Amino acid sequence: xxxxxxxCPEGESKGGVLAHLERLETQVSRSRKQSEELQSAQAQEGAxxxxxxxxxxxxxxxxxAVWHRRGNxxxxxxxxxxxxxxxxxxxxxxxxxxxxxxxVLQAYHFTxxxxxxxxxxxCVCINTAFEGNLLxxxxxxxxxxxxxxxxxxxxxxxxxLEEIAAKYLQTNIQxxxxxxxxxxxxxxxxxxxxxxxxxxxxxxxxxxxxxxPLCNLLSFxxxxxxxxxxxxxxxxxxxxxxxxxxxxxVTVTCQGGEALSTSWEEQRASHExxxxxxxxxxxxxSFARREKLMSLVS
Amino acid sequence: MDETVAExxxxxILKIPMNELTTILKAWDFLSENQLxxxxxxxxxxxxxxxxxxxxxxxxxxxNDAALLDIIYTQFHQHQKVWxxxxxxxxxxxxxxxxxMKQFKNSFKKILQRAxxxxxxxxxxxxxxxxxxxxxxxxxxxxxxxYKPTYVVYYSQTPYAFKSSSTLRRNTPLLGQALTIAxxxxxxxxxxxxxxxxxxxxxIVFKQYNQTFETHNSTTPxxxxxxxxxxxxxxRIIHENIVEKERVQRITQxxxxxxxxxxLEFAQYKLETKFKSDLNGSILAEREEPLRCLIKFSSPxxxxxxxxxxxxxxxxxxxxxxxxxxxxxxxxxxxxx
Numbered sequence: 101x102x103x104x105x106x107x108c109p110e111g112e113s114k115g116g117v118l119a120h121l122e123r124l125e126t127q128v129s130r131s132r133k134q135s136e137e138l139q140s141a142q143a144q145e146g147a148x149x150x151x152x153x154x155x156x157x158x159x160x161x162x163x164x165a166v167w168h169r170r171g172n173x174x175x176x177x178x179x180x181x182x183x184x185x186x187x188x189x190x191x192x193x194x195x196x197x198x199x200x201x202x203x204v205l206q207a208y209h210f211t212x213x214x215x216x217x218x219x220x221x222x223c224v225c226i227n228t229a230f231e232g233n234l235l236x237x238x239x240x241x242x243x244x245x246x247x248x249x250x251x252x253x254x255x256x257x258x259x260x261l262e263e264i265a266a267k268y269l270q271t272n273i274q275x276x277x278x279x280x281x282x283x284x285x286x287x288x289x290x291x292x293x294x295x296x297x298x299x300x301x302x303x304x305x306x307x308x309x310x311x312x313p314l315c316n317l318l319s320f321x322x323x324x325x326x327x328x329x330x331x332x333x334x335x336x337x338x339x340x341x342x343x344x345x346x347x348x349x350v351t352v353t354c355q356g357g358e359a360l361s362t363s364w365e366e367q368r369a370s371h372e373x374x375x376x377x378x379x380x381x382x383x384x385x386s387f388a389r390r391e392k393l394m395s396l397v398s
Numbered sequence: 399m400d401e402t403v404a405e406x407x408x409x410x411i412l413k414i415p416m417n418e419l420t421t422i423l424k425a426w427d428f429l430s431e432n433q434l435x436x437x438x439x440x441x442x443x444x445x446x447x448x449x450x451x452x453x454x455x456x457x458x459x460x461x462n463d464a465a466l467l468d469i470i471y472t473q474f475h476q477h478q479k480v481w482x483x484x485x486x487x488x489x490x491x492x493x494x495x496x497x498x499m500k501q502f503k504n505s506f507k508k509i510l511q512r513a514x515x516x517x518x519x520x521x522x523x524x525x526x527x528x529x530x531x532x533x534x535x536x537x538x539x540x541x542x543x544x545y546k547p548t549y550v551v552y553y554s555q556t557p558y559a560f561k562s563s564s565t566l567r568r569n570t571p572l573l574g575q576a577l578t579i580a581x582x583x584x585x586x587x588x589x590x591x592x593x594x595x596x597x598x599x600x601x602i603v604f605k606q607y608n609q610t611f612e613t614h615n616s617t618t619p620x621x622x623x624x625x626x627x628x629x630x631x632x633x634r635i636i637h638e639n640i641v642e643k644e645r646v647q648r649i650t651q652x653x654x655x656x657x658x659x660x661x662l663e664f665a666q667y668k669l670e671t672k673f674k675s676d677l678n679g680s681i682l683a684e685r686e687e688p689l690r691c692l693i694k695f696s697s698p699x700x701x702x703x704x705x706x707x708x709x710x711x712x713x714x715x716x717x718x719x720x721x722x723x724x725x726x727x728x729x730x731x732x733x734x735x
Contacts, residue, residue: 225613257556258527
């Protein structure tokens with residue numbers, strides 16, 4: 101029986117040879133790996149080395165450029181007077197240009213709609229005005245992305261900004277801005293009229309002016325001749341169109357409620373028409389003028 | 399003057415700290431200048447209060463006057479109450495809002511008085527187009543309890559109202575109904591927003607928290623901020639640190655802005671998440687269903703605390719959704735790692 105004798109020379113050499121071959125194989129693969137790693141490390145080293153060289157070269161170039169510039173400046177300063185005046189003139193010219201540009205930018209405020217580019221988009225400034233008086237300014241900060249959105253704004257909460265944005269912001273930004281301008285200008289105009297009435301013509305009012313945030317419902321009582329014997333009138337102005345500065349409905353009644361004489365009735369009707377067609381403070385200005393004339397005459 | 403009214407005024411005045419007493423009495427405008435001058439405010443408080451009560455009796459103060467004093471006290475001490483925010487909505491295609499304050503007040507009062515016979519409703523208008531409403535609740539058979547009123551601050555021609563939280567919750571639906579109908583809206587919903595600071599709630603809800611805008615006149619000197627670095631370090635390290643710190647500051651500024659943050663005390667999030675774990679067989683990791691948790695951040699001033707986190711270290715945070723609403727910047731990654 102042939103037993104596998106581990107000490108048999110053939111068996112030993114076979115087991116030994118195979119094992120030996122295996123060992124040799126692993127040795128080779130290990131050394132191959134090592135040499136590969138060494139190669140890649142060397143390649144990286146080489147790449148980094150060239151990069152360092154390039155950066156050093158760049159640094160030297162920049163240094164040289166800086167020295168060169170400094171040298172130029174020194175040379176300029178060395179040629180004292182004529183160059184200095186040239187510089188001063190240049191500086192003055194630049195300052196003048198800067199002032200001009202600033203003035204132009206400020207002048208844009210008078211167009212009612214101006215803007216400034218921001219890092220995210222644009223900050224639009226709406227300057228409202230009424231009858232040539234510059235009133236409040238409102239800002240809308242837009243982020244230029246898809247979809248276009250409003251980052252923050254200073255529009256009062258009762259102006260339907262979200263509605264206008266929902267309708268126009270994504271499709272037609274011009275329309276959005278003009279529509280918003282309309283609402284804001286109209287609101288500013290109504291507010292201006294109400295404020296002027298309260299401040300300038302308090303003498304003609306017999307009670308406080310009732311108003312709401314949008315200034316689209318005003319009611320007040322007034323007398324044409326303060327301190328006189330005439331009946332006070334009650335006026336109620338309704339502005340259903342938020343883009344308008346004149347009321348859509350006006351009701352003027354006489355406080356007494358009794359049957360009015362025809363002259364009072366005519367006055368009442370004419371007042372209603374006046375309030376519908378002219379701005380509030382102008383109507384009262386005409387009342388005040390008339391009153392003055394009457395007092396002069398009588 | 400009614401016994402109960404006298405008692406009510408007395409207790410209200412006793413609550414007022416001495417240094418605010420003259421200011422509040424002047425705002426009340428019930429006692430005249432002459433009457434107030436006869437009072438010696440340097441006495442002990444009890445004596446001052448007794449003198450004031452006598453003056454109120456002379457002038458025959460009514461329940462309404464007493465309620466007004468209570469409103470003014472609450473206006474001065476807004477922070478003592480916790481305010482909820484309610485949002486109303488109109489139906490589509492509604493007419494333009496022609497808000498009439500008189501009509502609103504009458505309508506509101508009528509609705510409450512029709513539902514509950516015993517209720518005290520008082521109003522005080524303020525300059526920012528807001529009306530403070532005080533409601534003292536009673537039932538069909540009991541008189542209104544003046545010591546547990548509810549306050550509502552309504553900003554006219556806006557959909558928002560702020561209500562002080564109270565323990566008497568059964569009247570909230572009626573209050574909501576009255577407010578909605580009187581202001582000509584259709585629906586009212588309670589928002590997930592609550593705070594002691596009315597101004598902050600206003601800033602959040604009206605989106606007025608950031609009122610700085612870039613114009614051609616403004617300059618943003620971001621680079622001038624000192625970053626407090628150690629000068630003894632290698633200049634190249636300083637440079638790298640500066641770059642990183644500037645980046646963090648820029649992102650913080652873009653997220654939070656330059657303005658002072660509205661004051662929130664807590665923010666609560668519902669979180670549904672699955673756990674990832676490297677250890678095999680971790681109990682938390684191998685679940686089909688996600689874990690549901692409630693996370694609450696609280697701080698005396700939450701947003702300022704979050705704002706200072708990024709420059710101080712690392713954090714990644716999503717700006718609270720109710721705060722940013724439709725104008726959010728989404729998730730902001732404030733961290734460097």
